[in-house]
Amino acid sequence: MSATLISLSYSPWSEKARWALDHHGVAYRRVAYQPMLGEPRLRWRTKRFRGNVSVPVLIAGDEVLTDSLAIAQYADRxxxxxxxxxxxxMDPLVELADRGLSAARAAGLPKVLDAPDALRELVPRGVSKVLGRGLSAKVAAFGVRRTMRKYGVDREPAAAAKALRGCLEATEAALAAGGGDYVVGTFSYADIALAQVVNQSLPTDAMGKLRLSDAYREVCFSDELAERFSGLMSWRDGLIAKHR
Ligand SMILES: N[C@@H](CCC(=O)N[C@@H](CS)C(=O)NCC(=O)O)C(=O)O
Incomplete structure (x- = not known):
């Protein structure tokens, strides 16, 4: 029986796991997670009744893997x-990517709170039809605030934006040291993880199997950052074209 991956279509953490599984041709059934509404079922399936739970989660026979890194290592095995x-x-670069993704979340979520279209796109279509535009944005804002509390995100994103920029600079340096194509000279999970940081800070519509909404892309994209890190964007696009 193939494994089951519970994931969020627009989440870079989920995409890291999907990319590693797909790279290795590991078969899995994909189950879409819905933040808040899906939590009781996720707790039941992972048998975690206390503390935070998050996706991606891979259930493979008796193994329940609750972290993108563990899922990617499973794919490698x-x-x-x-x-x-x-x-x-590669290990320090995987850690760099973890810090970068946390910073991207902390820099992005407060901006989403101020963008009604991006908020509405977080609500499943069937639900937003019933709720209407105004209420959908309110419900999504409630969900985003809850996610911010869950992951300790501040309402003031300046420090996160600075940390994110530092991570992009360090990625650039690693790429130069690795020869230009891959951060450690050969394709590795560190490339997959760092490409997600680039995706989250400079989202385009060519992002492989990661599904970010148009409104979210507009909220997060910055022309200044795009100009400064155009090399990283080309690298990310090339990596996806070749390896995703
Ligand atoms: N350590 C985890 C972090 C995963 C994570 O942050 N997941 C978020 C992604 S948006 C999530 O599950 N959000 C939905 C929620 O918290 O309800 C991993 O790398 O797998």
Whole structure:
């Protein structure tokens, strides 16, 4: 029986897991997670009745993997493709990507709160039809505030924006040291993880299987950042074209 991946279509953490599984040709059934509404079922399936739960989650036989890194390592153990782990120098870069994604979330969510269209796009279509535009935005804002509390996100995003910029600079330096194509010289999970940071800070519509809404892209995209980090955007696009 194939594994089940519970994931969010627009989440970079979910995309890291999907990319690693797909790279290795590991078969899985995809179940869409709905924040808030899906939480009781997620708790039941993972048997985690206390504390925070998040996606992606992979259920493979008796194994329940509740973290994107653990799922990618599982894919490396089970799969057929070239190894994504075990390359010299990659661990600090995977950690850099973790910090970058947290910073991207902290920089992006407060902006989403001020963008009614981006908020409405978070509500499933069937639900927003029933609620109407105004109420949909209110319900989504409630969900976004809850996510901000859950992940300790401040309403003031300046520090996060600075941390995100630092992460992009460090990615650029790693890429130069790795020879320009891959951060450790060969395709690895560190590339997958750092490409998500680039996606979250400079989203375009060519992002492989990650589904960000148009309104969210508009909220997060910055021309100044795009000009400064155009090389990283080209790198991300090339990586997706070749490996996704
Ligand atoms: N450590 C986790 C973090 C995953 C994470 O932050 N997931 C968020 C992604 S948006 C999530 O589940 N959000 C929905 C929620 O918290 O309800 C991993 O790398 O898998």
């Amino acid at each position: 089970m799969g057929q493709g070239a190894p994504l782990f075990g390359h010299a120098g």
